[in-house]
Amino acid sequence: MSCSSSGNEAFMPDDIKEKIHNHPCYSEGAHHHYARIHVAVAPACNIQCNYCNRKYDCSNESRPGVTSERLSPEEAAKKVLLVGGEVQRMSVLGIAGPGDALANPGKTFETFGLVRQFAPDLKLCLSTNGLELATYIDEMVEHNIDHITVTINSVDESGEIGSQIYPWIFYNNKRIYGKEAAQILLERQLEGMKKCVEKGILIKANSVLIPGINDKHLPEVSKKLKEIGVFLHNIMPILSEPEFGTRFALDGVPSATDQQQMEVQEACGMDMKLMQHCRQCRADAVGLIGEDRGAEFTKDTFAGLSFDELQIKYDLEARQAAQAKIEEFRFFLDQANERVRKEKEELSSDGHTILVAVTTAGEGMINQHFGSVREFLIYEAGDKGIRFIHHRKVEAEYCAGPDGTNPLQPILDRLKDIKLILTAKIGGCPQGDLAAAGIVADQSYAYQPIEASVLKATRKYFNLPEEMEVN
Structure with missing residues (x-):
């Protein structure tokens, strides 16, 4: 089985192909052509991960949990309209932090509601650790969110592996530690993902590769994800430089190497279709995957504009025309690259x-x-x-x-x-x-x-x- 996220798209059901066709995270082919925007409206998180440090105003770092500006839902919707007018290839809005989208449900769904009102052509996505995923299935369906990302790093029911990754979770209004926390998190993740699959929501599962902790275990994660019906598995190497200030980095756990990532991908790809073009984006990323234009669209660029003015700038017809040209070019590329992928x-x-x-x-x-x-x-x-x-x-x-x-x-x-x-x-x-x-x-x-x-x-x-x- 190919490890590529694009290799088997031709054999997918038509409804799935349509969902992922212009989604740069779900389609390896689309990521060369379509852009995304992340809006940082979700600062709070309900779990602590030893590989994470949610930083604010770190414009020189490109990794999850980092943002230069936190936004209100209204500010986020305005930013989306401004960027959508300037970056006509933008096809996706995601809420990926800097905390957890579903630990901030009010801000998350208010943002989606505003954007859906003014920019109906965008796909809506969110990222979550899965602790509250099952709680908000109905709201996700209501807002037509049919792509989500769940970070799941272990399926070890004993909690032994998970307890090394998560010091605590906050659940049912109390902080829970150790193996019990890891067991509850896993139970809630699996429950939420199963409900998403039942509702037709495509799931991309992220797993952080942590050498010496879960590297040998990740093939088991892939098997479980396939069993549930998860669409795509993304193996992300841990970023663990001392300047990042994470618990693992301060304890001397090194970043994963390219070769370690390739080895684990090879093992996991026997069971699951893998995403291999991930860039581990910031919580305020703008542009094509692999580029970051966020510094061009700070609050001062849209703060004085009304929604009516921004909707004119968004120019839905011009966006549709631009994306039609992208599709013409993609057809040319597909013809040139025909039968090359193996x-x-x-x-x-x-x-x-x-x-x-x-x-x-x-x-x-x-x-x-x-x-x-x-x-x-x-x-x-x-x-x-x-x-x-x-x-x-x-x-x-x-x-x-x-x-x-x-x-x-x-x-x-x-x-x-x-x-x-x-x-x-x-x-x-x-x-x-x-x-x-x-x-x-x-x-x-x-x-x-x-x-x-x-x-x-x-x-x-x-x-x-x-x-x-x-x-």
């Missing part, structure tokens, strides 16, 4: 595959210069096909590396298992240094569709004709 066992005729890194600014094209890249898309490729693995961020752009240091070294550290880089342009100096490290940098596929180019470049790397013979 199941893992079909990638290669002889079992030999390599990892390929791609630089892209979006649109499903190889359209970014190596010198300005902040993250790479990673593919596994053989002579017969490719599959998307995940993305990898780098600390600094090559052209903005620290003075007095080799700007390529941090990038090499993240790409040590990569054999081939496809980029729109690269200078002779970094290209030579990459070659010395055993990495081929190829710019001959600039501004071409990513997936078709990955296969062609890989076949060229193997000294084979770029085009496969048609049987």
Whole structure:
């Protein structure tokens, strides 16, 4: 079974395909083209996680729980209208914190009600730890929320694993600790997710990969999610740098590596369809997945505008026309990339595959210069096909590396298992240094569709004709 979130979309029921078609989190294909907005209206949380620190005004950090501005429901609705007019590819509104959407039900559902009134074309989503999920099923159905994200890190009924992740929960007006807290949380998560499936609500389950705690257990989580009917499983590596101030970070629990994430994805992908294009977005993220335009849309940009004025700026007809053009372009890409995506066992005729890194600014094209890249898309490729693995961020752009240091070294550290880089342009100096490290940098596929180019470049790397013979 493929680990890709997009590989089996062609075989999904039509109603499911329609739900996810322009949702950048649920469709790997859509995330190249459609944007999302998160509004930070939910500050409170009803559980404590050892990997979480809900920070306010941290514009330089891109991770869950971080925001630069908290909004009221009215402010959030105004921001959505302003952004929707400027970013016409925006298709989804999500409430993802900085706490828990359902620990702040009044603010969450008031926001959704206002947005539904003025921006009826947007998909509405929320993220939750699941503790109160079962409580608010009816409200979610009432607001036509048919996509949700639930963070679930353990299905261990004893509470042994969960108690290492969650110090406490707040449930039934009291704080509960240890294994009992973990057991109650799991029971409530499973109950809520089952009710969502019964109501036709698509669930993306997030699991934080914590080496030494739940890494070996996550395949069991995937099995349980499949049993329940969860749509998509997202394995997120723990972000645990000391400056983040989380309990795990302060205790010396390290961030998960790319290789650890790939290993766990491989194990979980045998049972569940995985999301592999997640960027672990901020609570106030704006734009395409992988970019953050939030700083462009602060409160002062919409505070003096009325809803009538903002609805004119939103311009529903112009948005529909812009998204129709996106669909035309996606059709072109689908034709170019046809038959390229493969199941893992079909990638290669002889079992030999390599990892390929791609630089892209979006649109499903190889359209970014190596010198300005902040993250790479990673593919596994053989002579017969490719599959998307995940993305990898780098600390600094090559052209903005620290003075007095080799700007390529941090990038090499993240790409040590990569054999081939496809980029729109690269200078002779970094290209030579990459070659010395055993990495081929190829710019001959600039501004071409990513997936078709990955296969062609890989076949060229193997000294084979770029085009496969048609049987």
